[in-house]
Amino acid sequence: MLTGKKITDPMFDRSYKLQNFVSNALSDRVIDVIDPFNLHELSRYDAAMAMDCLEMLLDIGVRCALESPQFRPDIKDTLSILETVRRVFEDNTGGTETYTTGSFQDAVLVAQINSRSLPWNRLEVPEVPSRNLVERNSGGADRNVAATRQSMDPSPQMAPNSVTVSYTRQLRDPSPQMAPNLATVSYMDLHKATNGFSSANLVGAGGFGSVYKGTFDQEYVRLLLGDSGIEDEIGIAIAIKVFNLQRRGAVKSFNTEYQTLNDIDHTYLVKLITTCTSVDQDGHDFRAILFEFMDQGSLEMWLHPTYKSNHHGPIKPRILTLYARISIGIDIAYALDYLHNQCKNQIIHCDLKPGNILIDKNMFARIADFGLAITLPEYPSMNLCSSSTGIRGTTGYIAPEYGLGCKMTTKGDTYSFGILLLEMLTGKKPTNRMFRGGLNLHNFVSLSLPDDVIKITDPLMKVMTSANKGDDKRVEDCLTRMYSIGLACSKTSAKDRPDMRDVLYELESIRNIF
Structure with a gap:
């Protein structure tokens, strides 16, 4: 619906599927995979905002097409996300015709039908933000997109080519209750930050994977940290723990580490920044956790x-x-x-x-x-x-x-x-x-x-x-x-x-x- 390509297109095979084609383009090459008809419609609205909405829709599609069933989102959650994206698009572009009578309306309609016929057995639907909360002043669009992405990620298991960021609270507050502020990052972002997961950026290895030093620009780091309470002095380096999913127990280790650190916070525990559940450029499942980088290494x-x-x-x-x-x-x-x-x-x-x-x-x-x-x-x-x-x-x-x-x-x-x-x-x-x-x-x-x-x-x-x-x-x-x-x-x-x-x-x- 969004790319104009069929899953049976000759360009796809068993190792390179439609979802891989889309996943590899997320974050910086979305325009390369969008159906030319949809690109034509972008000229009528705020192109940047429309492109952000298209990127989020593609992200939803990649999540739903994950190979592992346990990582696919529930249809109820998917419906809520689609409705939220539509509201953001309408409030920021005024586009109430083409994308509500064309492919986008079709996507929402299909989700509504499926939500009535499929079991809702995983998560409660996050409340859809009120239109009155949308900021209309300069720069408000970016903040609204961030708010939409927050509703897009109720669980790390829903993020194939993105991450669910559950930020910790104030550094000295030991209370276990979290105040999440979600953001997204793609596999390709991590690939770029580590120079292709180069051995030069390898800082450690363990039983279930390896830890790399990833370098991001300062603005990107600020976007990830948000109002997390992590000190704004961590610089541009972030520790990226990549799990070797070929090892038995690696997925369980990933889930355990995320779930444990997501529920707790203490000054003397490592700070969780975000998780990445995605597919790599070869179409294989990919899992990573991002932490605050520790300058002085290990004991x-x-x-x-x-x-x-x-x-x-x-x-x-x-x-x-x-x-x-x-x-x-x-x-x-x-x-x-x-x-x-x-x-x-x-x-x-x-x-x-x-x-x-x-x-x-x-x-x-x-x-x-x-x-x-x-x-x-x-x-x-x-x-x-x-x-x-x-x-x-x-x-x-x-x-x-x-x-x-x-x-x-x-x-x-x-x-x-x-x-x-x-x-x-x-x-x-x-x-x-x-x-x-x-x-x-x-x-x-x-x-x-x-x-x-x-x-x-x-x-x-x-x-x-x-x-x-x-x-x-x-x-x-x-x-x-x-x-x-x-x-x-x-x-x-x-x-x-x-x-x-x-x-x-x-x-x-x-x-x-x-």
Whole structure:
């Protein structure tokens, strides 16, 4: 109806379909796929606004034609979106004849018929904005298009060549209720921002995909952020996590991460900007999540730096001071206390490790990667067991009870935090070759306290002290208390591990006297 092309057109085959033809053109080449008859009609109205409306209609078509049924929108939602686009078009162009008596009216009519005959089993229809809300002053058209796109994306599962952006609220507000402000971005936008997902822009890789650094112009970043509450100082770089859908469990990981982060917000959790559910240029399903870019990389990079050199000689590795490590531990504890004690339903991260702790430009830590997270049921009797969900996490950081098939609890995260804290202080990974024959990181530290606390501490750590007598003793006392927290959190028995709120208070007490 919009392109004037049939699905049986000779230009299409099994690998290149009509929806691929349209998807690849969205955002910057819409005019190339529009039926010439529709292009002729554009001359009668505000061409820019009409083109925006056509782009949104094409986007709806691509969504409905997704290969995976679970990602197609419900017809009720589709009808609501079509009606909203029509109202925007009429209010901003005055076009009440051609597009309401031609192909656009046909699209709405078909949706109305189908909405009465098909089950409405997924989402409630979003309320259609009143015409009185449309801004008619200069620049109002752009804001109205953004409002329309907001109604277009009630769920990330509806966005094949676009994204559902659920922005977080004020940076310091830990309340789990979100105030979404939706916007759209295409696969081709991400392709361009990463220079074709070039290895030069690859900043990390995990079990279910890779993370790229995407560069956008400042105006585009502002459009994405909107009134999200994310600081307007993030610059033009955004982290793009692309999921490898060939890996079993990747789609589930994508859904889990989006759904978890969309419902929560905390200063020390990574900030979700948007998600992209689309198809790539080869017609394959594509999933990505966009996050605020963390300038200082991961905690893994700081604890275990790679020694590099340039034409000037060896590059001196970055080293965290003891005070910085205490502060990072506090940031992580704040986030875990929020997940365990302040959310409506308790959330277990299930994969806490240095690689999933990101550091921002101000050296604050953020917990990232919620692809394995579990939101506990409201009723304790329904708690999940590791035997039924599978053991989640990374070797060395997984709570021992999970290997026995015990139920998943927040104390599993507490164990991981304890191992993480011991690693931060010793500079040794729990998988270090020295840990064998019954010796592990926990036992290694336990056997060294209190006499050898300095001896087992990371030699790269710069302990900033003055020359005053007694400072060495003060540092040693702080280290001993920090090690004791790590040991308490990583005890074999889950019931013997402390609550993260108590851990937080103790860590803050240590920092205050340091």
